[in-house]
Amino acid sequence: MWMRAARGRRYVALCLSLLxxxxxxxxxxxxxxxWSEGLEWISGEELYHHLAVLAHDSMRGRDTPSPELQKxxxxxxxxxxxxxxxxxxxxxxxxxxxxCWTHLGEPNRLSFQFDHGQWECALKExxxxxxISSSGVVEGELVFVGYGITAPEYGYDDYxxxxxxxxxxxxxxxxxxxxxxxxxxLGPQPTDHSKPLEKMLNAIDHGxxxxxxxxxxxxxxxxxxxxxxxxxxxxxxxxxxxxxxQESEERLVGVHVGRPxxxxxxxxxxKDPVTVQRTIDSTLRPSSxxxxxxxxxxxxxxxxxxxxxxxxxxxxxxxxxxxxxxxxIGAHYDHVGVRHDTVIYNGADDNASGTAGVITLAKxxxxxxxxxxxxxxxxxxxxxxxxxxxxxxxxxxxxFPLDSTVAMINLDMISRNDTNQVSVAGSSVxxxxxxxxQEANNAVGMEINTVADQYFRQSDHYSFYRKRIPVxxxxxxxxxxxxxxxDDPEKAIPEKMARIxxxxxxxxxxxxxxxxxxxYHPFQPPVAEKATQSEP
Numbered sequence: 001m002w003m004r005a006a007r008g009r010r011y012v013a014l015c016l017s018l019l020x021x022x023x024x025x026x027x028x029x030x031x032x033x034x035w036s037e038g039l040e041w042i043s044g045e046e047l048y049h050h051l052a053v054l055a056h057d058s059m060r061g062r063d064t065p066s067p068e069l070q071k072x073x074x075x076x077x078x079x080x081x082x083x084x085x086x087x088x089x090x091x092x093x094x095x096x097x098x099x100c101w102t103h104l105g106e107p108n109r110l111s112f113q114f115d116h117g118q119w120e121c122a123l124k125e126x127x128x129x130x131x132i133s134s135s136g137v138v139e140g141e142l143v144f145v146g147y148g149i150t151a152p153e154y155g156y157d158d159y160x161x162x163x164x165x166x167x168x169x170x171x172x173x174x175x176x177x178x179x180x181x182x183x184x185x186l187g188p189q190p191t192d193h194s195k196p197l198e199k200m201l202n203a204i205d206h207g208x209x210x211x212x213x214x215x216x217x218x219x220x221x222x223x224x225x226x227x228x229x230x231x232x233x234x235x236x237x238x239x240x241x242x243x244x245x246q247e248s249e250e251r252l253v254g255v256h257v258g259r260p261x262x263x264x265x266x267x268x269x270x271k272d273p274v275t276v277q278r279t280i281d282s283t284l285r286p287s288s289x290x291x292x293x294x295x296x297x298x299x300x301x302x303x304x305x306x307x308x309x310x311x312x313x314x315x316x317x318x319x320x321x322x323x324x325x326x327x328x329i330g331a332h333y334d335h336v337g338v339r340h341d342t343v344i345y346n347g348a349d350d351n352a353s354g355t356a357g358v359i360t361l362a363k364x365x366x367x368x369x370x371x372x373x374x375x376x377x378x379x380x381x382x383x384x385x386x387x388x389x390x391x392x393x394x395x396x397x398x399x400f401p402l403d404s405t406v407a408m409i410n411l412d413m414i415s416r417n418d419t420n421q422v423s424v425a426g427s428s429v430x431x432x433x434x435x436x437x438q439e440a441n442n443a444v445g446m447e448i449n450t451v452a453d454q455y456f457r458q459s460d461h462y463s464f465y466r467k468r469i470p471v472x473x474x475x476x477x478x479x480x481x482x483x484x485x486x487d488d489p490e491k492a493i494p495e496k497m498a499r500i501x502x503x504x505x506x507x508x509x510x511x512x513x514x515x516x517x518x519x520y521h522p523f524q525p526p527v528a529e530k531a532t533q534s535e536p
Contacts, residue, residue, distance in 0.1 A: 044494025063337025085313030165207030332384030372512035440506035
């Protein structure tokens with residue numbers, strides 16, 4: 001019964017795909033150009049084929065790392081080769097990098113140097129290394145930076161007026177008014193700004209050399225720091241902490257301290273951390289300040305590493321000058337794997353759909369007799385589900401200089417919900433880019449909204465945005481099967497994928513042909529959601 005219903009849904013979807021394709025082809029014939037052959041070739045059937053391969057049970061959810069992830073990478077590379085894409089370097093389509101399971105090593109130390117002496121903190125009682133820390137030793141002045149958040153979209157910046165370059169920063173966990181029902185940030189719903197990794201990345205962006213986190217005192221009564229290290233537990237439930245990106249460029253030496261350490265540091269200035277937090281929450285203004293102390297942090301970690309890879313293919317541009325500039329088109333090809341050895345999370349929409357879009361776009365551009373002026377770099381990323389590992393690695397170790405990358409277009413979940421709608425995040429980052437989407441939509445006729453702005457920091461384009469590269473993020477929004485074992489291929493809508501892929505194709509062509517580079521601005525979500533409708 002279930003299989004019969006699934007086949008029925010697929011048959012209806014493919015019929016709709018054919019009808020949409022006929023209507024689209026009639027519309028496109030009036031707008032012929034060097035892009036036409038590739039545009040008309042994009043179909044729901046082609047996209048669904050790649051999605052079905054990547055989201056098949058045999059791929060076992062494409063976890064990072066896993067043999068199945070490597071199998072998916074090999075499939076993508078073979079499709080890039082068939083499309084005529086060139087390997088960027090060394091005749092390989094693979095950009096290898098290491099991920100690792102991390103164990104606590106020795107020694108781990110935290111000490112403070114005061115005018116009147118030194119305080120050597122106790123491991124586990126006073127501090128524990130952060131699971132996202134790098135190994136190493138840092139020493140420097142200490143600056144309290146509130147919640148450690150820079151959020152221009154909410155008009156909030158704990159680093160305002162501070163110079164923390166070469167210094168260690170101390171930050172509260174979470175974010176202002178986290179239990180408030182008002183619309184400050186998202187009220188009780190945490191934003192990405194509350195995540196320790198986001199605080200660390202923000203500290204890196206401001207030039208800090210180390211990070212100390214302390215539980216925000218209004219909402220926590222525990223005296224000890226939270227402990228994630230099995231070797232420090234009385235009853236170990238496992239041997240490792242979660243998987244990490246091995247590269248240290250995107251991490252700092254960092255620790256989490258308990259309440260006694262926080263109180264002692266604030267009392268040096270006659271301040272109370274609870275009062276300081278209340279002031280920040282009530283005014284939503286930074287209350288950051290240097291502390292009269294020098295800190296030394298030493299973190300020692302042991303890592304069991306395993307290689308994974310991004311898959312990268314290049315379509316050289318046709319202009320003698322502009323071919324040295326790139327438009328990156330990307331998607332993550334990993335998902336979350338298998339649970340309890342038997343429950344497979346196929347990740348058809350998240351993100352076999354976006355990966356199918358990148359493969360199909362590569363083939364579509366390759367079919368044209370004339371390439372666009374700028375080069376196109378197609379990338380599928382590993383490890384997005386673990387913390388944007390692949391895109392973070394690429395932007396720290398680019399195959400081409402980042403200043404030659406004029407834009408990054410990301411496809412993540414493009415196969416579900418209303419066939420006529422697409423959500424595009426990043427309109428405020430580059431109005432010129434978003435204008436190109438709207439112009440391209442004249443030939444596609446979708447209903448465009450910017451609801452996906454709420455997920456702006458949760459996919460691979462964000463790694464490029466942090467490097468000041470203009471970005472666009474195409475998404476079809478949440479659904480009941482997200483990150484569940486029910487995100488299966490038969491629920492994908494082929495024509496939804498086809499329409500979004502055509503829109504991305506035309507947008508990418510415009511970006512690659514534009515005589516000027518799109519501008520870059522700090523991300524600012526729109527005050528009110530606006531949808532736009534373009535006529536085909």
